[in-house]
Amino acid sequence: MIHSHISLKQCVQLLQQVELFRHVPENVIEALARKMILAGYPADATIIKKGDAGNSMFVILEGKVKIHEGEHMLAEMAAKQFFGELSILDSEPRSMSVTALESTTLGLIHQADVYQVLKDHPDAVRDIIGVLSHRLRNQNQTIISQLKERGAELEKLVNEKTKDLVEKNTELSSLLLELRRTQEQLITQEKLATLGHLTAGIAHEIQNPLNFITNFSSLSVELIDEFNQSTDEAERREILTDLSSNIQKIYEHGFRADSIVKNMMLHSRARVIEKxxxxxxxxxxxxxxxxxxxxxxxxxxxxxxxxxxxxxxxxxxxxxxxxxxxxxxxxxxxxxxxxxxxxxxxxxxxxxxxxxxxxxxxxxxxxxxxxxxxxxxxxxxxxxxxxxxxxxxxxxxxxxxxxxxxxxxxxxxxxxxxxxxxxxxxxxxxxxxxxxx
Structure with a gap:
């Protein structure tokens, strides 16, 4: 929706207060203001969706927006701030989503219009690039701090998951010991006329869940090593997800093996109950x-x-x-x-x-x-x-x-x-x- 309640003069005044254009001559700002398209968005409206084509930047004239990835909010911006500025340098897809937090008016400046204006005013290029460089450095510092915090959280989670894994392996050892005891009982029971066949069946049935447990335990150890070596947050999250899935599978197959052992004990128990x-x-x-x-x-x-x-x-x-x-x-x-x-x-x-x-x-x-x-x-x-x-x-x-x-x-x-x-x-x-x- 195009708005007309903000005049050209007001647009120039607002742009002069935006950090990106603070040192740009007024005649250049006025040229950009003439190219700028005004658009209004109601609260909760999607302005940019991650993955959209990037060919323009936005200046917030009124209202507030949030920069986010899914449910995770990275920043909140208000009037006289700008976003999408990297699109004036390249046309790569948007890396984040932007949503209006309240009724918001934005000024949209296309990449081609920026190039056209700066072509006629080359001195302004240095000022704009300087601001972009400063902003990128600040963003990098913020990201590094967040990564360190997230890394500490992920390390804590890994330690907890590792502890769970050790406990499951301990349970597995106990289960194997119980299996050996049960097999010894089976040998003494006269009711099992086909003991050799049954023992083979037991070994086969127990081996399946134990193989799964061994394999998933081995994979989990490898995942922990990968996690400790990785510095990429997304990759570490993915490793944690895989680790949680492996531990769940170890639990399920351990539970199945435990059920088999308990039922074997019922099968082998001598029945002396009187009728x-x-x-x-x-x-x-x-x-x-x-x-x-x-x-x-x-x-x-x-x-x-x-x-x-x-x-x-x-x-x-x-x-x-x-x-x-x-x-x-x-x-x-x-x-x-x-x-x-x-x-x-x-x-x-x-x-x-x-x-x-x-x-x-x-x-x-x-x-x-x-x-x-x-x-x-x-x-x-x-x-x-x-x-x-x-x-x-x-x-x-x-x-x-x-x-x-x-x-x-x-x-x-x-x-x-x-x-x-x-x-x-x-x-x-x-x-x-x-x-x-």
Whole structure:
């Protein structure tokens, strides 16, 4: 918007008070004032955006502006000050953004107009270059001071991050020690008939997160060296960001390895719990509720249709109640997980559904858990009960839940656990336990 409320005489008077033109003859200033374009900007209006083409400088006639990079403000300027002056020397893109802090009137002087005026008045060139040189020296001193302050802050952050890294490495050492102890326990357990295969699986599963931890630790040490050698603020910020990301990844993979070790301990623990007469229907009802609410705590938006069908003719049966509870909780948790995951795909007309039922057969108790989730691919069916096999994302499962459940049913109770599934349709787990366990 062009303004006319400031006269040529007023423009000349204002320019005479601007540091850049303070020693420039009045006739030169008047020539520049005639070339100057007046423009008004409301508060919060963008005057210059970083990266814009630079071919003009600005003089603040009224109001205030801020020089900034994103949210970081470098300077605040008011009337009789100027910015964008380097654009009269070259046409490089703008290095900073400028925004009006209040209603502001600016005088815009194009590079070509400056050259034209100075061409006719060469004596004024020396004065203008002298002011620009002085201003650049002052800006350099300011930048150096800010860099020193920022360097101290960054060094403090690096020390803190390094301390965190050392702590994570200490945790890793403890984790490795715990793994060795757990492996020794596994060797003594008669229940692991295929000990050699399981040990190989353990080594493979543990090795993955440990490799990540080792690699990210090594990268972090290199980043710290790069940080200490770098003097560029932007580069040091980028290094800090990478270092924070590495520490987070070390934590995540360390947590996963810890989960694997803990589940291994469950897998290897000798079970000497005595069987007790158990109302299986009540146990199913209790753990259905527990599993459902457990999912809702993690995802308050979770909703699923549930059907419970319990055979009233089933009497109390001698079971390892705690371990059977773990099996039911695991299978229901998997069912709720897969229907919840599928529901987030926004399929048309999809309604999450889970059914659990108990059936009395002539010599067997049968429990079925059915869902209409994502299903299991046919290529994965034969591995479904293997230790450490999981279809969940990294960090969401250790792959020991179904393996533990299968052992509890088959080895502790002399029963069977089978699965039928179709990818994209759903899955049904069937448990059979003889009454005369």
């Amino acid at each position: 007790t007469e158990t109302d299986i229907n009540k146990l199913i009802s209790d753990y259905m509720e527990l599993a459902y609410h457990g999912v809702q705590v993690k995802d308050p938006n979770f909703n699923c249709k549930i059907e419970v069908s319990l055979d009233k003719n089933i009497q109390a049966i001698a079971l390892h109640r705690q371990n059977i509870s773990r099996v039911i909780l695991n299978l229901l948790g998997n069912a709720f997980y897969t229907v919840n995951k599928r529901s987030k795909l926004a399929e048309r007309d999809y309604s999450p559904f889970v059914r659990i039922s108990s059936i009395k057969e002539p010599e067997m108790l049968r429990i079925e858990i059915e869902d209409n989730g994502e299903g299991i691919a046919s290529t994965e069916m034969e591995k479904i009960f293997q230790p450490f096999f999981t279809t969940k994302r990294i960090g969401e499962g250790t792959g020991l839940g179904l393996s533990l459940s299968h052992d509890i049913i088959t080895k502790e109770h002399g029963g069977s656990m089978t699965v039928k599934s179709q990818s994209g349709v759903g899955t049904t787990f069937t448990i059979r336990i003889p009454f005369n366990v």
